[in-house]
Amino acid sequence: MKDVARLAKVSVATVSRVLNASAPVREDTSARVLEIARELRFSPNGAARTLKRRQASALGVILPDLYGEFFSELLRGIDLEAQRAGHALLVSSSHHDARGVSVAVRAMRGRVDGLLVMAPEVSAASLATALPDGLPTVILNTAPTAGAAAAVTVDNTGGTRVVVHHLAALGHREVAFICGPSRKADAAARLRGYRTAMRAAGLTVHESLVLRGDFTEQGGWQAARQLIASDGPLPTALFAANDAMAVGALLALHEAGVVIPGDITVVGFDDIPIARYVTPALTTVRVAIDVLGARAAALLFRALTDPLMQGNGHREVIPAELIIRQSCGPPPASATARR
Amino acid sequence: MKDVARLAKVSVATVSRVLNASAPVREDTSARVLEIARELRFSPNGAARTLKRRQASALGVILPDLYGEFFSELLRGIDLEAQRAGHALLVSSSHHDARGVSVAVRAMRGRVDGLLVMAPEVSAASLATALPDGLPTVILNTAPTAGAAAAVTVDNTGGTRVVVHHLAALGHREVAFICGPSRKADAAARLRGYRTAMRAAGLTVHESLVLRGDFTEQGGWQAARQLIASDGPLPTALFAANDAMAVGALLALHEAGVVIPGDITVVGFDDIPIARYVTPALTTVRVAIDVLGARAAALLFRALTDPLMQGNGHREVIPAELIIRQSCGPPPASATARR
């Protein structure tokens, strides 16, 4: 900037004013400065600018991972909203435990205006201590945490409820469930939702039909194997806590000669793109993940401009929608007769 | 930091030394400073630190978009490598044209140590002018550009060659091709690769069998419809420039009652996850996109530590691998007899 100032025979202050249009500058001076700046290919130093302005024009995004389509969509939604506000994204992933999150948060201080944190495996309490003071934060997919401006979550409860209702309406009585890893907040919420919805539908949850899983296709496959291997008739419906496991289960059942949905109905959760392409196409619950990201970013921006909103624990839920495809049908006649 | 210094009864210089372990400090002083720092929940300001140190511990990533699995994987690969070096990622997407890229690049100056740029729709020349001087840059999936430290690309040529060879070996003579959008560098490279490989295999390219496409499933569907609608027998093989289009074509052919691979063989490119799940499973070319990202980041780090490497146009190609699945077989007997 000094060079530009010198060559344009003005002070650095004037250069700054021209570049930011922050104060009136005479037409010819302005033109001269711009000309020189272009000639020198000058562009201002972001760090210095951030330091002085106390605003970084960037949002920090802290994620446990980047694997799979969920994060891709999430990031896209966040980016969309950030882009609109002229902000960049400082992304830091692979932070699973509270310590990791804490480190990432500290590294962001002074380089971002606000924080978007997703830490499904960190308890609300440890998260609260990891969050910085004075940096507006929105929590994703976890219970609202002290110190956070807001929390945005997927409607796991509603999603599981609508599935169970639908199954019950079709006439299913025994609905098996494949859980996700219990330390993940979503997995826990979906299991809770399943139990509640079953009770609400007047159905009993047989504990032998609540299977362990880990959100992977492989895990779903194993759970289905286990179901097949157990003695006694199969349940008439199988509800997996996510699509990856549902797909795995589909495979295992198919291999075992079980007809879907003739012998058993299978339902997933998430509506990953593959769900449309497996045979039979998977009935599932769709959540607009990009909207989740976009809403979180929007809330963060609101907290940035309106400091009153800080830490008031505002909460938002992104709705879930039942997507009915071929993997889902009424229970077989034999099962109905059995009762 | 001043507060910490005051409470610990030392100078800010000492606080800095303790926090960075950048100079010997007496054990008890150090302990005292750390204690106070923790108590005050102090964490250093990134902008100030970057400004003074002239190193940001961040990499800039400029992408045209964030849609789909490609970017997710790319970002994951980059992140993996960056993480290892303790760097964060400053991501800025939705920059399609040269001007957009230029703006993004300028916004990154002073906040990142190096740049990873993917701009498939920007010509090498305009890209060269958009790139900053003095900021090491690695170009992704485009021809090496003046001023870039290195370029990493997917082996489009090798990928198309291996497909065409395989098809020729199976006995196919007429291989149709669905192009991608011509302004994209990959799409162009794949079309070129197809033509070259066909010639190398002693096959002629019928221009009526080179179909327009746009990399979308919808586009692939339309291209296949066009093929079906045209008079004369179908070609025995159809090679789509990406999987999305191949899947679309699969659908259109299936709808028209064409048997795959009995009547026609279909091959894609990319090996997106869906490719495994469509029926019949899609033969395709796999490129490890995460490796592409990781290699690019690794090269950038090398350029950062070894300034000699700057702008020497080092080039790296990520290999492509043929994945044979059910959508691919020998030409039908009728076609062979036809000749």
Next chain:
DNA sequence: CGCGCAAATGTAAACGTTTTCACGCCGGTT
């Protein structure tokens, strides 16, 4: 013709670190 006022510009002090340099202190050597 000088006065005052607004517009345009310059000066310099921040912003929060890191780092150079200098200084005081201590133990060991001449």
Next chain:
DNA sequence: AACCGGCGTGAAAACGTTTACATTTGCGCG
């Protein structure tokens, strides 16, 4: 007893901007 070297520390100058304040300039008006 004077000297030297190293260790621990503090003072202050950067880093590249923005901006409050001061200054100059030009202009209309009494």
